[in-house]
Amino acid sequence: MYLDNSLPPAGVAVFYTVLTQGPVSRRHVARHLGLSMTMVAKVTRPLIDAGYLEELPDKERTGPGAGRPASPLAVRTHRERIAGIKVTVNELTGVTTDLTAQIREEERVPLPSCTVHEVIAGIGTLLDKLGGGITRLGLSVPGDVDRRAGLVRHAPMLGWHDVPLGDLVATITRLPSVSVENDVKALTASEHWFGVGVGATSLVLVTVGTGIGCGLILGGSPLGGAYGVAGELGHATVELGGKPCYCGxxxxxxxxASTDAIVSAIRQQTGEAHLTLEQAVAHARSGDAAAREVFEKAANAVGVGISTVANLLGPEQIVVTGEGLAAARDLMEPAVRTAFATQTIGSAARARLTVRETSFPDWARGAAVIAIQDLITTSR
Ligand SMILES: [Zn+2]
Structure with missing residues (x-):
């Protein structure tokens, strides 16, 4: 039995609290959510009956007169086997997780091309490799996604327009639920529910790679903006009168600060037309002052960008990650932190700034987290 559409808001809140903080006592849940013990008991019962939550043996009761038993609530993590798949231009990365987003298996499938047909076929192959028993699937895609409809509205890197990916994949896999989300937003959700942002009501995640992505959580919920484009930090102006951008x-x-911009600048300096990111990093590390300066300028711009977000929104937690940063962390992190510290005003600087590397399985885990969230919160 899957959760039906009837989980009330209090049930969602209790499930979320136990999922992200458990095992926890009912008393803690009630206090944390401002609910009565009666209400917690009422919404917990169907979750226990459906096999999602369980009561752990009470360890706190020591004898007569020791008070009511605490009977901590915990999630039955293996109640579902979730798959998460990140779609890129040339590869699919997949993981399976339990209900608390712990990764169990990882697999990859190369893509001969990124047509819708090839990607859907690849998803079928990848799910076969991940094994049976998968109950839910989340997909993350680089592009503009209508999560509620499972629709990829526009994914320029893939060349997709208005692809009903959720429905197409649900049809071939016969899974009861296929969730779809933008890849950066999925990674942000993952950090918010199961990463460094657990418990934070506001979080900003910035990815530095071929593009600059940004996911925003405000008031505990993702911020999409009126037209779904909130978080286009990559197109915030950091240099008045600077280079033209493809956005116009x-x-x-x-x-x-994108890896393409960094590589392009160092190609111009060195005259090496086919220089790769790894070679650009090697130039800077070997003491090439001009190349170092390119990385520092990029990192400074990232620091200025995130300080602008911090000054505007005052988030509790900021995460900076992405393949550009992973390739050149030693060259970039100090300047990111310096610019952030210099440009962030007053209490906004209290935001925790975490710089971390994100692997492809981490991205796929983000897709699985979307499926976990949809299990709990939507009425699809
Ligand atoms: Zn732009």
């Missing part, structure tokens, strides 16, 4: 503007963060 100029001086955007991406024109300085």
């Amino acid at each position: 503007g100029s001086g955007c963060l991406e024109t300085i």
Whole structure:
């Protein structure tokens, strides 16, 4: 039996609390959520009956007169076997997780091309490799996604427009639920529910790679904006009168700090037309001052960008990650932190700034987290 559409808001809140903080006592849940013990008991019962929550043996009761038993609530983590798949231009990365997003298996499937047909076929192959018993699937895609409809509205890197990916994949896999989300938003959800952002009501995640992505959590919920484009930090202006950007503007963060911008600048300096990111990093590490400066300028721009977000929104937690940062962390992290500290005003600087590397399985885990969230919170 799956959760039906009838989980009330209090049930969602209790499930979320036990999932992210458990095992916890009912008393803690009630206090944390401002609910009565009666209400907690009422909404917990169907979750226990459906096999999602369980009562652990009471360890706190020591004898007569020791008070009511605490009977901590815990999630039955293996109640579902969730798959998460990250779609990129040339590869699919998949993981399976339990209900608390712990990764169990990892697999990859190369893509001969990124047509819708090839990607869907690849998803079928990848699910076969991950093994049977998968109950839910989350997909993350680089592009603009209508999560509620499972629709990829526009994914320029894949060349997709208005692809009903959720429905297409549900049809071939016969899974009861296929969730779809933008990849950066999925990674942000993962950090918020099961990563460094657990318990934070506001979180900003910035990815530095071929593009600059940004996911925003405010008031405990993802911020999409009226048109779904909130968080386009890559196109925030950090250099007035700077280089033209493909978006039509100029001086955007991406024109300085994307890996393409970094590589392009060092190609110009060195005259090496086919220089790779790894070679650019090697130049900077070997003491090439001009190459070092390119990385520092990029990192400074990232720091300025996140300080702008911090000054505007005052988040509790900021995470900076992505393959660009992973490749050149030693060259970039100090300047990111310095610029952030310099440009962030007053209490906004109290935001925790975490710089971390994210692997492809971590991205796929983000897709699984979307499926976990949809299990709990939506009425699809
Ligand atoms: Zn731009």
